[in-house]
Structure formats: C-alpha cells, structure tokens
C-alpha cells in the first residue's frame with residue numbers, strides 16, 4: 001500500500017497515537033484515515049465491495065454537482081447561522097441559551113456535512129466556519145472527553161440516563177469527527193470523542209449498567225470508530241446495543257413512547273419493520289455495519305427479512321418511508337396514505353444509507369437500485385432548488401387550500417406541526433423546531449461523490465451515473481483513472497474513458513438499473529454487447545488499453561408504475577417514471593384544470609401516452625418534464641355534491657398534461673400535488 005504512505009500527512013501523527021491501543025484486527029488507522037470511504041468497508045471481512053474515499057472522486061458538471069455546490073455555498077452556512085441563532089453554539093460554550101435538548105446532534109451532523117463538502121472543494125469561508133465550530137467543541141469538552149451539554153448541565157443525572165439524547169448526540173458528533181478526520185486529516189475532535197466513548201464503554205454495556213439506544217445512530221458511529229481505530233471494544237459495544245440490551249429492563253419499557261421508538265422487540269427477533277421510521281432504518285444501518293464486520297448469519301437473515309418487508313409492503317413509490325404522521329412510524333402492510341403519510345426526509349436518507357451497506361455486503365444491484373430510487377425522489381424532494389427551504393415530511397398528495405394556517409390548524413399532522421416553524425406544512429420552510437432533516441440532507445449531498453464507485457478484487461463497480469473522474473487504484477494497487485461523461489438522469493447515454501489502466505485484466509461492473517428494458521454497450525465506437533436484463537451489474541472483463549472508451553445507452557422510456565391492488569388508495573391509478581425519476585402533477589402547470597380531475601388514457605398494454613420528455617433549461621435550474629395527452633372532466637366546484645346516485649360526469653375533454661419530477665414540487669409556491677393519477681381501464 002505505497003499510495004497510503006505517500007498520503008500520510010503530519011496531521012495524521014496524532015491519530016496514529018490514538019490507534020496505538022489493542023488494534024485487534026491490526027488496522028493501521030492513521031494510514032487509512034484519508035483513504036477511507038464515507039462508510040469504510042475497505043477492511044471489512046464480510047464486505048464484497050469496498051468503497052473509495054471521497055477525494056478519489058471528483059464530480060463533473062451535472063445534476064448532483066449543481067446541488068452539491070449550492071449545498072456547500074448556501075445550505076451548510078445557512079444552517080450553522082440558524083443554529084447559532086437558536087443558541088446551539090452558546091450551549092456548547094456554556095452560555096445561557098434556548099437550544100433544544102439534542103442540539104449537539106445538529107452540530108455533529110453539521111460538522112460531518114462541512115467536512116465532506118470541503119473534500120476536494122475550495123470553500124475558504126466554509127473552512128473557516130468549520131475551524132470555528134471545532135474550536136468551540138474542543139474548548140467545551142469535559143475531563144474524560146464528555147461533550148454532551150446535557151451532561152454538563154445535569155450531571156451526574158444525565159450520565160445515568162444514557163438513553164436517546166445522550167447517545168444520539170454522541171453518535172452524530174462521532175460521525176462528524178470521523179468525517180473531519182477522513183476529509184481534512186484533522187483528528188483533534190476524534191481523539192476527544194474516542195475517550196468519551198471509552199468512558200461510556202467502561203461504565204455501561206454487557207455485565208455493567210444497563211444502557212440502550214433510544215434513537216439509534218450510535219451503532220453506525222461505533223462500528224465506524226472501530227474501523228478507524230481497530231479497537232474491538234467499540235464493535236463489542238455496538239453488538240451490545242444492537243443485540244444484547246435487555247429492553248424489558250429499561251425503566252418505562254412499557255411506556256408508549258418507548259414502545260414507539262424502540263418497538264420493544266430486540267433487533268435480532270424482528271421480522272417486520274415497526275416503530276419510528278428513522279429509528280427503525282437507522283437500526284438497520286447499524287446492524288448492517290455490524291454484519292459487515294462479523295458475518296453474523298442470524299443478523300443477516302433479519303436484515304433481509306426487514307428489507308423485504310420494506311420493499312414489498314411498506315415503502316412509498318418514491319423510496320420514502322413512514323406512513324403514520326402522529327407517531328412518525330411505519331404503518332401496517334400496504335398502509336401508505338398519500339396525503340396523510342409522513343415519509344420524513346430523514347427516513348429516505350436512512351433508506352439510502354441502509355441500501356448502501358447491503359450493496360457492499362453483496363454486490364447485488366437490487367440494493368443500488370433502491371438507493372438510487374430514494375436518492376432521486378424521496379430524499380431530494382426534502383430540499384428546495386435554492387437550498388434554503390425544506391420539507392420535513394414528503395406527502396404524495398397535497399392540496400394548496402390546506403397549506404399555511406389552514407393546514408396548521410387542521411387535524412392532519414399535529415406532530416409535524418409541532419416541529420414546524422408554524423408556517424404550515426405543505427410549503428417548504430427554512431427551518432423546523434426539530435431540524436434533523438436539514439443537516440441530514442446536507443451531509444448526504446456533501447458525501448455523494450463517495451457513493452458512485454466501489455472496488456472489489458476483480459475490478460471497479462459503477463453504481464451511480466454522473467459526470468465524474470475516479471482517480472484511484474485497483475485492489476492490487478495499480479493506478480486506475482476512469483472518466484465518466486453524461487447528462488444522466490436527463491439523458492440515457494453515458495460515456496466512459498479509461499485514462500489509466502492496470503497491466504492485467506480488470507472487470508468493470510456497470511449497473512443496469514431495474515427501470516430499463518435493456519441497454520446497448522459500444523466499445524471504442526463499435527457495438528460490443530446488447531443487454532436484455534435489468535436490475536443487474538453487467539461485468540466487462542478484459543485487459544484494457546489507456547484511452548479505451550465505453551458508451552452505454554439505456555432504453556429510457558416513460559413508464560407507468562402500477563400499484564399492488566392491496567394499496568387500495570391508489571386503485572385505478574398509475575404513476576409516471578422516466579429513468580430513476582418519479583413524476584408528479586402540480587397545479588401550477590395546469591391553470592385551467594384541477595390536477596385531481598385529470599385522467600390518463602392507457603392502451604391495451606396499460607401504457608399511457610404517448611409522453612414526450614422535454615428538457616426545460618429555465619425551469620428550476622433545468623428539468624425534464626413529461627408532456628402528453630390526458631382527459632379532464634368539467635370543472636367541479638367545491639359546491640358540488642359529495643355523493644350522488646348518478647355517476648359524476650366522466651372526463652372527456654382532451655387536455656395537455658405536464659408532469660414534473662416529484663423532487664421538484666413545491667418550489668413555485670403553494671400548489672396541488674399528486675403522484676398517483678387515475679387512468680382509464682386498459683382496452
């Protein structure tokens with residue numbers, strides 16, 4: 001690993017000192033820090049794929065780079081300013097403040113977002129902000145590394161109360177510190193937090209004081225800390241929290257709130273997804289991390305059962321998760337209400353994170369497919385085009401008349417309202433009283449280059465298509481430079497050039513997404529392969545020459561998505577999809593007809609349309625819209641009867657229908673929204 005030694009910087013010395021403990025797996029933490037991916041599976045014995053560090057991938061112009069730049073320049077600084085305003089930084093300084101209990105977690109996520117954003121980007125102002133926040137944190141740590149402000153205010157009660165908030169904040173601070181180490185080589189915060197965790201591990205866990213993870217996330221952080229330092233105690237503590245905590249002995253175990261968050265069912269015994277959506281999926285992420293290190297077969301069976309339950313019964317077509325707004329929980333099978341659903345932005349993010357881990361355990365495209373679906377739809381809908389406004393929840397149907405005050409007084413979602421700034425729920429907002437989604441969006445966007453590629457001993461895996469330059473090496477240590485050029489997801493063509501190649505054979509694993517009927521591949525300008533399978537990785541193994549060019553062309557028709565008949569609310573409807581993008585109808589594009597009166601005629605095969613995909617450069621930074629023919633009924637006023645013995649007039653008037661990507665809705669003022677559209681019966 002010559003490359004790693006060259007990259008070792010002076011600032012790594014302190015982390016080398018940190019890793020001098022009993023590194024049971026012989027990891028060399030300092031050497032690997034800046035070569036570690038976002039979720040570092042490079043030494044994970046049960047990972048089939050190994051992710052690459054963020055610095056190995058530079059995004060070119062395109063879909064995600066535009067959003068990533070807005071994230072770094074606008075969203076991340078704005079969130080820090082808002083946290084400062086509510087006192088989250090004063091809380092860390094020990095000054096009077098009005099910050100919420102878990103505000104340290106917001107700061108931890110912010111550090112993670114800023115660190116990943118600064119990887120490879122020159123943003124001096126953001127770097128300055130990150131330094132300032134780190135200084136505040138470093139100055140605020142207690143002897144023993146304690147950094148939780150509730151501990152300072154309430155100790156020792158807070159320490160004895162090691163549940164939700166305490167470990168939740170520690171988990172996010174740890175993830176921030178690890179990102180800071182991997183992206184910037186700054187290990188100061190990581191050193192302090194490692195001693196904090198050492199103290200926690202000494203007092204709590206198996207055979208000691210009871211401890212449990214109220215809002216999971218610490219499990220992921222503990223496994224990542226183990227990956228960073230090689231200290232097995234962190235992995236053992238993760239195991240304790242995931243599999244061994246006796247939940248029946250937790251004070252208040254029968255409490256509704258506890259049951260709601262933790263479900264009361266030990267993770268290893270779960271066979272269906274229940275409880276708070278974000279908690280449930282974060283728990284899956286931590287368990288998947290633990291599996292990647294240990295190969296625990298029972299845990300793997302649990303993970304697959306839960307994934308199947310999610311994807312076959314409990315996930316929105318957008319990759320969103322969570323259908324019970326009052327408790328923010330996952331509902332029963334097929335209980336996926338469009339308007340009253342919840343689908344928190346954080347839950348879609350957790351869906352991305354979980355699938356990324358399962359992908360690395362298996363190399364199976366179904367997990368990358370799910371990750372891409374959640375990424376382009378349920379996740380991205382959570383942030384506005386300008387990077388300054390957010391959705392906490394992401395419904396699939398919304399009515400403009402219920403936005404603003406009307407909605408906030410309504411009966412729909414008291415909890416989300418409680419968490420909102422009071423401006424209403426179906427309009428994007430600059431912040432929420434519980435602002436978890438904001439830095440969560442920011443850290444994922446910032447880390448996104450790390451989600452494009454992985455390696456295995458056989459070669460390089462391409463998971464996501466985007467203009468980019470991968471400059472890394474094969475697992476045998478030979479240099480690889482792979483350049484990708486594409487306007488995906490707006491076009492169906494991807495060009496790749498291999499600028500540096502190993503001497504021997506190397507496989508390229510190209511993802512053929514589930515949504516395409518097929519693809520053609522050309523090599524150096526000549527037809528090479530036609531693919532009729534989808535939802536797979538296509539392996540091209542050969543001895544490459546520098547300058548070899550691959551061109552992939554996916555069939556990317558506008559497709560109708562039909563719901564399982566048990567989704568009663570969507571009976572007789574379809575949704576439109578083109579590539580990875582789920583589309584919706586918004587009233588701002590249909591000034592003369594309510595989007596709720598539109599029907600799509602379909603042919604004998606159930607295909608609507610035809611729809612034309614049109615790139616509109618001036619619409620929200622450039623979007624592909626779908627334009628086709630629909631039917632509309634006579635305008636029905638709100639004075640019309642609710643029920644009648646006569647059928648209501650069938651829509652007959654031909655009208656133009658325009659669909660926009662679901663993620664883009666709500667950027668042009670209050671509006672009616674629907675993803676599911678009634679259709680005629682196939683002839």
Ligand SMILES: [Zn+2]
Nearest residue numbers: 344346436437
């Ligand atoms: Zn959230």
